[in-house]
Amino acid sequence: MEEWQQLLVDGINRSSQLPPQWRSSKEGVDQGDVEKTFPIRINGYYSSLISDPDGPIGRQVIPDSEEVLDFESPVDPLGEDTDSPVSAIVHRYPDRVLFLVTNQCPIYCRYCTRKRMIGTPEGVVTRREVEEGIEYIRDHPEVRDVVLSGGDPLMLKDDYLEFILSELRRIPHLEIIRIGSRVPSSLPQRVTPELCSMLKKYHPLFMNLHFNHPDEITPQASLACNMLADAGIPLGCQTVLMKGVNDDPDILKKLFQKLLTIRVKPYYLYQADLTRGANHFRTPVAVGLEIMKKLQGHTSGMAIPHFVIDAPGGGGKIPILPQEYLVSMEDGDVVLRNYEGNVFTYPDIILPETVREEGGLGSPEPEVGPLGNRNGHAGK
Ligand SMILES: *Cc1c(COP(=O)(O)O)cnc(C)c1O
Numbered sequence: 233m234e235e236w237q238q239l240l241v242d243g244i245n246r247s248s249q250l251p252p253q254w255r256s257s258k259e260g261v262d263q264g265d266v267e268k269t270f271p272i273r274i275n276g277y278y279s280s281l282i283s284d285p286d287g288p289i290g291r292q293v294i295p296d297s298e299e300v301l302d303f304e305s306p307v308d309p310l311g312e313d314t315d316s317p318v319s320a321i322v323h324r325y326p327d328r329v330l331f332l333v334t335n336q337c338p339i340y341c342r343y344c345t346r347k348r349m350i351g352t353p354e355g356v357v358t359r360r361e362v363e364e365g366i367e368y369i370r371d372h373p374e375v376r377d378v379v380l381s382g383g384d385p386l387m388l389k390d391d392y393l394e395f396i397l398s399e400l401r402r403i404p405h406l407e408i409i410r411i412g413s414r415v416p417s418s419l420p421q422r423v424t425p426e427l428c429s430m431l432k433k434y435h436p437l438f439m440n441l442h443f444n445h446p447d448e449i450t451p452q453a454s455l456a457c458n459m460l461a462d463a464g465i466p467l468g469c470q471t472v473l474m475k476g477v478n479d480d481p482d483i484l485k486k487l488f489q490k491l492l493t494i495r496v497k498p499y500y501l502y503q504a505d506l507t508r509g510a511n512h513f514r515t516p517v518a519v520g521l522e523i524m525k526k527l528q529g530h531t532s533g534m535a536i537p538h539f540v541i542d543a544p545g546g547g548g549k550i551p552i553l554p555q556e557y558l559v560s561m562e563d564g565d566v567v568l569r570n571y572e573g574n575v576f577t578y579p580d581i582i583l584p585e586t587v588r589e590e591g592g593l594g595s596p597e598p599e600v601g602p603l604g605n606r607n608g609h610a611g612k
């Protein structure tokens with residue numbers, strides 16, 4: 233057995249294995265009740281990062297009675313089951329699909345949007361379903377990008393993952409393969425030299441990792457990311473904004489800056505979804521906007537992800553920006569506010585009617601608004 237497989241076996245897989253100081257109950261509901269609906273997995277590596285069960289790492293994986301005290305919220309908040317032409321595929325956007333290849337993960341995150349299927353017997357993805365997914369992509373020439381997800385595709389054994397990747401690479405219209413993975417942040421031992429040399433045969437291959445807190449960037453996680461980056465895989469990070477985990481501008485700034493040092497580019501910061509069993513992690517949207525304001529301009533643009541809300545009911549990811557930046561846009565003036573709160577005017581280009589009708593590129597002499605000058609230093 234490989235080291236990573238041993239870490240899974242030796243981890244906490246049942247509520248009875250939780251150490252006494254990690255036990256809790258609320259309203260007569262304990263973690264044994266939670267486990268019946270939402271399975272538990274805290275592998276031996278990730279559990280070693282937990283010092284306080286109520287701390288940012290502990291909260292992500294230690295079951296909480298709150299999970300089964302919520303009966304209102306939707307089980308499938310993003311309407312993924314509705315946009316699913318074959319069971320392993322979610323096809324929502326014109327040119328790309330989500331391909332759910334497994335329901336296993338290195339840990340079972342308590343906040344997971346797909347907790348309805350993760351680690352459950354009903355959620356298992358069969359080889360037949362994976363083959364159907366590959367066929368679907370082969371039959372749909374508009375699909376130029378596939379996101380392998382689940383669950384975590386790196387939980388599959390190398391040869392099965394290679395079967396999927398090689399079948400996908402034989403599809404001429406498929407340009408980009410992406411893998412979404414929690415492995416580097418929660419079971420970095422899974423990133424072996426063998427895995428990396430297999431993956432690099434299937435370029436252009438991108439990976440979006442999932443780090444939520446700077447304490448997840450350990451020497452082992454850094455090594456895993458460096459190995460993947462050395463295999464030529466561009467690395468991004470998708471972070472979920474969560475109460476009591478990372479809802480603090482300093483924590484997120486540190487996370488995003490540290491990610492860059494291990495060659496991971498922050499990609500998305502997600503507003504937590506409205507998921508049954510995960511709502512105790514939600515923060516007001518204003519908190520996320522405030523965090524974005526404290527990043528933009530204050531640190532490298534490289535360190536700044538898009539803040540998005542995945543709209544309930546299948547609306548997809550919608551980016552949101554603090555409203556302050558665009559003060560107004562009228563009469564040829566775009567009035568802007570910068571990160572320090574200072575106001576500037578950008579003189580917009582006004583197209584003469586005739587040029588506009590012909591779809592031309594605009595007049596050579598843009599009008600300059602009263603506050604503006606062409607160097608952009610006006611209106612402080
Ligand atoms: C997130 C997502 C994608 C990928 O979206 P990008 O914005 O291109 O990263 C594709 N399909 C579904 C259903 C998704 O939720």
Ligand code: SF4
Pocket residue numbers: 336337338339340341343344345346347350382383384414442
């Ligand atoms: S690794 Fe991802 S899919 Fe798996 S439980 Fe965590 S958030 Fe959900």
